[in-house]
Amino acid sequence: MSEVFEMLRVLSANLGRGPATRRYPAEKRAIFPSSRGRIESVIENCIFCGVCQKRCPADCIVVNKAERTWNLDPYQCIVCGVCVEVCPTKAIAMRTEYRKPRSERTPLTHHQEPGPREGRVEG
Amino acid sequence: MPGQSVIPFGPQHPVFPEPLQLRLVMKEERVLEAVPALGYMHRGLEKLAETKDYAQNVFLMERVCGICSFMHSLCYCQALEDLMGIEVPPRARYLRTIWAELGRLQSHHLWLGLLADAFGFESLFMECWKNREIVMDLCEATTGNRVIISGNAVGGCRRDLEPSVLKEIGRRMDDLERGLDRVAPVFQDDPLIKQRTVGTGIITREEVIRLGAVGPVLRASGVAQDMRQLGYAAYGELDFRPVVETGGDSYSRLMARLGETYQAIDLVRQALRRIPEGEVLPKVKGRPEGEAVSRVEQPRGELLYYVRATGKPQLDRVRVRTPTLSNIPPLVRMLEGCRLSDVPVIALSIDSCVSCTER
Ligand code: SF4
Ligand code: SF4
Numbered sequence: 236m237s238e239v240f241e242m243l244r245v246l247s248a249n250l251g252r253g254p255a256t257r258r259y260p261a262e263k264r265a266i267f268p269s270s271r272g273r274i275e276s277v278i279e280n281c282i283f284c285g286v287c288q289k290r291c292p293a294d295c296i297v298v299n300k301a302e303r304t305w306n307l308d309p310y311q312c313i314v315c316g317v318c319v320e321v322c323p324t325k326a327i328a329m330r331t332e333y334r335k336p337r338s339e340r341t342p343l344t345h346h347q348e349p350g351p352r353e354g355r356v357e358g
Numbered sequence: 359m360p361g362q363s364v365i366p367f368g369p370q371h372p373v374f375p376e377p378l379q380l381r382l383v384m385k386e387e388r389v390l391e392a393v394p395a396l397g398y399m400h401r402g403l404e405k406l407a408e409t410k411d412y413a414q415n416v417f418l419m420e421r422v423c424g425i426c427s428f429m430h431s432l433c434y435c436q437a438l439e440d441l442m443g444i445e446v447p448p449r450a451r452y453l454r455t456i457w458a459e460l461g462r463l464q465s466h467h468l469w470l471g472l473l474a475d476a477f478g479f480e481s482l483f484m485e486c487w488k489n490r491e492i493v494m495d496l497c498e499a500t501t502g503n504r505v506i507i508s509g510n511a512v513g514g515c516r517r518d519l520e521p522s523v524l525k526e527i528g529r530r531m532d533d534l535e536r537g538l539d540r541v542a543p544v545f546q547d548d549p550l551i552k553q554r555t556v557g558t559g560i561i562t563r564e565e566v567i568r569l570g571a572v573g574p575v576l577r578a579s580g581v582a583q584d585m586r587q588l589g590y591a592a593y594g595e596l597d598f599r600p601v602v603e604t605g606g607d608s609y610s611r612l613m614a615r616l617g618e619t620y621q622a623i624d625l626v627r628q629a630l631r632r633i634p635e636g637e638v639l640p641k642v643k644g645r646p647e648g649e650a651v652s653r654v655e656q657p658r659g660e661l662l663y664y665v666r667a668t669g670k671p672q673l674d675r676v677r678v679r680t681p682t683l684s685n686i687p688p689l690v691r692m693l694e695g696c697r698l699s700d701v702p703v704i705a706l707s708i709d710s711c712v713s714c715t716e717r
Contacts, residue, residue, distance in 0.1 A: 255488055267495075267498050267499045267502070269498075269499060269500070269501070269502045269517075270498060270502050270503075271502035271503055271508075290413070290414070291414075292410060292414035292415075292416075292417040292418065293417075313417060313506075314503075315417050315508050316502070316508070316516075317417075320516075
């Protein structure tokens with residue numbers, strides 16, 4: 236008998252409660268402020284020191300000082316955040332949203348135009 | 359032999375989340391012998407670890423296992439801290455304890471759900487995994503990721519937690535305990551679950567010791583051994599006693615894990631109460647040289663890391679011995695003489711994790 240009452244209790248509680256799951260994609264979970272979603276280059280700040288390339292555990296950054304480029308293979312990146320921590324000039328930023336899916340695997344290349352930064356240094 | 363047949367159980371089987379094969383030598387409905395076949399998930403991580411520097415390896419070692427990843431980085435970091443003579447700050451030791459117990463909570467919830475699923479008890483499975491989401495959200499809120507939380511670095515922790523976050527963890531532990539209170543009586547008393555677990559897959563105290571079982575498999579047969587008794591991280595300062603059951607059957611292993619789930623909630627609360635102030639990551643100088651062994655209690659049992667270094671940033675050797683490897687001989691013993699219909703639940707009762715076993 237007690238099982239029947241327990242069942243009725245659970246049943247009525249569940250009827251009043253609504254679903255336990257979210258109605259994705261209409262209803263999305265709020266993103267945590269500390270989520271590691273993806274990294275992004277702030278190329279204007281980069282001094283091409285190569286520290287991020289050296290410390291990255293997944294070998295996904297290639298820095299080319301001569302050509303002033305910073306390359307990331309976003310599909311090899313494990314979003315550990317090490318490069319963000321070690322960069323001396325805050326030239327890499329952590330974002331909370333994940334990278335959108337893409338149909339081809341191409342590295343992201345950021346190129347810094349010579350000029351503004353050098354200008355600042357000289358001035 | 360006449361009258362015998364061999365049934366391949368796995369590598370793809372609904373009760374195994376990962377590929378493990380058991381070749382069952384059958385006589386009618388009884389298992390005469392179970393022959394395990396490993397190697398479907400080998401990734402060569404130990405070799406890869408020799409090519410990266412010791413700090414980068416923390417992230418690699420986290421990827422040995424996709425469930426208890428934090429424990430792998432913890433065990434690896436402890437070995438290196440031992441080698442390099444680094445004193446881990448007290449606050450970092452407490453944070454490590456909190457994350458390790460959160461890892462145990464999510465792993466045991468995952469297993470409880472899988473067990474319910476193996477019986478076809480779908481609502482219980484969903485209830486367990488719903489509770490598990492509380493822990494997963496806590497992991498993401500505190501470290502930025504759900505499973506591969508990257509909380510460790512050689513020397514301490516990569517993140518500190520604000521007092522408000524610590525309070526939130528405590529509050530969510532209350533929610534989790536309420537959720538667990540709803541499912542625990544079902545696991546304990548449900549006649550169908552008892553029918554499938556009580557008296558199946560029995561292994562005695564002498565056998566678990568002789569075959570080298572670890573973790574809940576060992577403790578469910580009455581041996582009070584848990585690596586947390588070593589007092590690594592902050593366990594030495596917390597009130598901790600291993601959860602021991604005496605039946606040695608699948609039901610005892612279930613009860614041992616259920617008990618450990620409650621205990622993990624308690625350990626998190628204790629750690630939250632006692633966590634001291636201070637830094638979490640001291641500056642690490644020098645290079646590792648020598649040999650070290652480190653052991654931690656993973657959700658599935660004792661995890662062992664052996665590290666050898668020669669003063670270079672790269673390590674000479676990293677050896678990982680995971681609890682599932684130790685629990686396969688006891689599993690083979692448990693399966694001898696059981697009925698074919700009991701094989702799934704018995705095989706699940708050791709909570710195997712194949713990807714870390716084969717690395
Ligand atoms: S991103 Fe930062 S660490 Fe990397 S090369 Fe540029 S300045 Fe150096
Ligand atoms: S987040 Fe980690 S893996 Fe990704 S580029 Fe930075 S260091 Fe490399």
